[in-house]
Amino acid sequence: MINALPPAMILILGGLLIPLFKGRTRQALLLLLPVISFINLLQLSHGSYWIYPFLSDQIILARVDKLSLIFGYIFHLVAFLSAIYALHVDDTVQNVAGTVYAGAAIGAVFAGDMFTLFVFWEMLTISATFLILARRTERALGAGFRYFMVHVAGGLCLLAGIIMHVSETGSAAFDLIGLGTTASWLIFVGIGVNCAWPFLHPWLTDAYPEATITGTIFLSAFTTKTAIYALARAFPGTEELIFIGGAMAAFPIFYAVIENDLRRVLAYSLINQVGFMVVGIGIGTALSINGAVAHAFNDLLFKGLLFMTMGAVMYRTGKINATDLGGLYKSMPWTCGFCIVGAASISAFPLFSGFVSKSMVMEAAAHGDMRWLWFILLFASAGVFHHAGIKIPFFAFFSHDSGIRCKEAPPHMLLAMGISAVLCILIGCFPQYLYSMLPYATDYQPYSISHVLAQSQLLIFSALAFTLLLLAGIYPAEIRSVNVDADWIYRKGSRQIYRFCKWAFNGINDWADRIFVQQFTKLLAQFFEDPGGNLQKYSYRLWVEGSGIPDDQEQVAKQIDSRSRSAAYPVGVGVLLAVVILALVSLLLYLR
Amino acid sequence: MTDTHEQDNNQDHAEDGPMILAHEPVEGYRTIFYICITIGILYLAFVFWQTW
Numbered sequence: 237m238i239n240a241l242p243p244a245m246i247l248i249l250g251g252l253l254i255p256l257f258k259g260r261t262r263q264a265l266l267l268l269l270p271v272i273s274f275i276n277l278l279q280l281s282h283g284s285y286w287i288y289p290f291l292s293d294q295i296i297l298a299r300v301d302k303l304s305l306i307f308g309y310i311f312h313l314v315a316f317l318s319a320i321y322a323l324h325v326d327d328t329v330q331n332v333a334g335t336v337y338a339g340a341a342i343g344a345v346f347a348g349d350m351f352t353l354f355v356f357w358e359m360l361t362i363s364a365t366f367l368i369l370a371r372r373t374e375r376a377l378g379a380g381f382r383y384f385m386v387h388v389a390g391g392l393c394l395l396a397g398i399i400m401h402v403s404e405t406g407s408a409a410f411d412l413i414g415l416g417t418t419a420s421w422l423i424f425v426g427i428g429v430n431c432a433w434p435f436l437h438p439w440l441t442d443a444y445p446e447a448t449i450t451g452t453i454f455l456s457a458f459t460t461k462t463a464i465y466a467l468a469r470a471f472p473g474t475e476e477l478i479f480i481g482g483a484m485a486a487f488p489i490f491y492a493v494i495e496n497d498l499r500r501v502l503a504y505s506l507i508n509q510v511g512f513m514v515v516g517i518g519i520g521t522a523l524s525i526n527g528a529v530a531h532a533f534n535d536l537l538f539k540g541l542l543f544m545t546m547g548a549v550m551y552r553t554g555k556i557n558a559t560d561l562g563g564l565y566k567s568m569p570w571t572c573g574f575c576i577v578g579a580a581s582i583s584a585f586p587l588f589s590g591f592v593s594k595s596m597v598m599e600a601a602a603h604g605d606m607r608w609l610w611f612i613l614l615f616a617s618a619g620v621f622h623h624a625g626i627k628i629p630f631f632a633f634f635s636h637d638s639g640i641r642c643k644e645a646p647p648h649m650l651l652a653m654g655i656s657a658v659l660c661i662l663i664g665c666f667p668q669y670l671y672s673m674l675p676y677a678t679d680y681q682p683y684s685i686s687h688v689l690a691q692s693q694l695l696i697f698s699a700l701a702f703t704l705l706l707l708a709g710i711y712p713a714e715i716r717s718v719n720v721d722a723d724w725i726y727r728k729g730s731r732q733i734y735r736f737c738k739w740a741f742n743g744i745n746d747w748a749d750r751i752f753v754q755q756f757t758k759l760l761a762q763f764f765e766d767p768g769g770n771l772q773k774y775s776y777r778l779w780v781e782g783s784g785i786p787d788d789q790e791q792v793a794k795q796i797d798s799r800s801r802s803a804a805y806p807v808g809v810g811v812l813l814a815v816v817i818l819a820l821v822s823l824l825l826y827l828r
Numbered sequence: 829m830t831d832t833h834e835q836d837n838n839q840d841h842a843e844d845g846p847m848i849l850a851h852e853p854v855e856g857y858r859t860i861f862y863i864c865i866t867i868g869i870l871y872l873a874f875v876f877w878q879t880w
Contacts, residue, residue: 496849558849559847559848559849631849635849636849697868700864701864704857704860704861704864705861706851707853707854707857707860707861708853708854708857708858708860708861709851709852709853709854709857709858710853710858710861711851713848713849713850713851714848714849715847715848715849716847716848
């Protein structure tokens with residue numbers, strides 16, 4: 237007998253009940269739901285629960301092990317912090333969507349079979365779309381629509397893969413899959429869409445900055461990390477992931493540097509950090525998978541913290557572009573301080589959380605004798621310090637004085653940011669508590685002399701590079717613009733495709749209309765005005781031209797018309813028609 | 829001074845602020861930058877030569 241409910245149920249059902257409550261009661265419910273759900277989770281020990289027969293297999297609503305538990309813990313914590321941060325939001329759509337979104341992510345990481353995973357996967361898509369649409373602007377509407385379309389396509393890919401996999405193996409269990417079959421590739425790519433792989437990523441940088449202030453906090457947490465969990469479960473040690481992750485870690489740096497919208501900078505930074513996790517899963521050793529999972533755990537905290545600080549700036553100033561901001565450290569000192577903690581954590585400063593997890597992935601790459609990968613990750617580490625560690629706090633709180641004077645962030649936002657910041661420092665100083673929750677037992681020591689020196693050297697030289705680039709006037713200017721990367725495919729490319737389709741398909745349509753509707757029907761109508769007569773005339777014409785015997789065709793045609801009008805056909809014609817009909821009937825019977 | 833801008837949209841502010849935030853060079857730093865870059869490249873080359 238289990239004294240608990242399925243892990244996702246409390247948040248999802250509770251979230252759907254939110255519209256029934258208002259004011260303080262609703263606020264209390266929003267805070268209590270993650271807490272009750274977390275207490276419920278603590279009742280579950282390792283094993284599989286709520287197993288029901290489904291088609292020829294079974295669905296498993298909860299598979300509890302170390303991998304699912306660590307994601308379950310951090311998802312609950314982030315849901316709780318996000319609820320504190322969003323306490324001022326009195327918008328039913330956002331309240332419901334945020335809570336259901338968190339519940340769906342928890343449901344996905346505890347799913348023991350692929351059908352359950354798929355249901356929660358799609359629930360993530362729907363609830364996330366509402367979080368984007370809830371901003372109720374034209375841009376948010378467009379971004380939400382694009383987000384939905386991309387994720388539906390990814391979901392269909394996943395579903396096709398699941399169905400093929402189940403029919404091939406006879407099992408729907410969500411365990412190690414590995415690449416090799418078409419089904420596994422479809423599942424792999426379906427997960428990759430949510431993971432924001434290169435060329436599949438534009439939904440992230442497109443949609444997250446367009447969501448509501450609090451919606452972005454939720455969005456930054458769950459979709460990509462659920463995908464990381466799914467990869468860690470189904471594709472550990474898949475070599476392709478090393479290349480994909482390396483590209484993810486490196487390419488966003490270039491876009492983040494030139495980006496003006498600071499929330500979009502963080503969106504690129506999110507892809508960069510997920511790249512480290514993907515690399516860790518791809519390497520596939522116990523150390524690297526531990527590193528990937530630990531980094532996902534830490535990223536949820538420090539990336540959430542950075543999004544919270546930028547959300548607070550936007551909440552107070554109404555602006556988020558680097559061109560508009562600057563000099564806010566006087567008006568928002570606490571927010572500035574928390575932002576610096578988040579920046580130090582994501583940059584992997586020693587004694588901050590990013591250091592104790594990122595170094596695990598780097599170490600795994602070095603141990604695996606993947607020197608090229610190690611250099612890419614080193615470059616990515618310098619880049620993330622540059623754009624997320626320095627650019628974000630510098631352009632928002634320091635840089636030039638924008639003249640904006642505003643209030644400090646509201647207390648509940650400060651509380652959420654404060655808890656996140658404290659956790660970032662605690663994990664950085666006492667990583668053993670995090671390590672004890674990881675899927676594989678580890679005695680990894682992040683604070684070795686070589687780790688600390690190498691990372692400190694990297695950070696100091698990156699800071700020097702930023703300073704000199706800025707003072708030398710080489711650093712690219714912040715420009716109010718929309719930077720298009722792979723979303724060119726659907727922002728610009730789709731217009732070209734539309735124009736081509738318009739030309740090609742409308743051309744075929746016009747041609748078909750001209751031939752079949754206008755000319756062919758006209759000919760048919762003319763023929764069936766006098767079918768018998770016309771048949772005789774055409775047959776006669778064919779016979780004359782085929783035999784080469786000269787004859788007065790016009791005279792004969794007139795005779796045929798005259799006979800036809802008076803229905804006076806010769807006997808021979810009737811016999812001929814009867815023979816033709818009999819031949820056709822015989823042929824049909826023979827073919828049948 | 830407003831308290832909140834929860835529902836504000838960037839495009840609403842498209843005409844509000846500056847279009848570009850350029851970073852004007854400070855005299856002398858470009859030389860320092862090139863010197864640092866040269867030292868950095870030499871240092872990296874030395875490290876690769878020693879370790880590869």
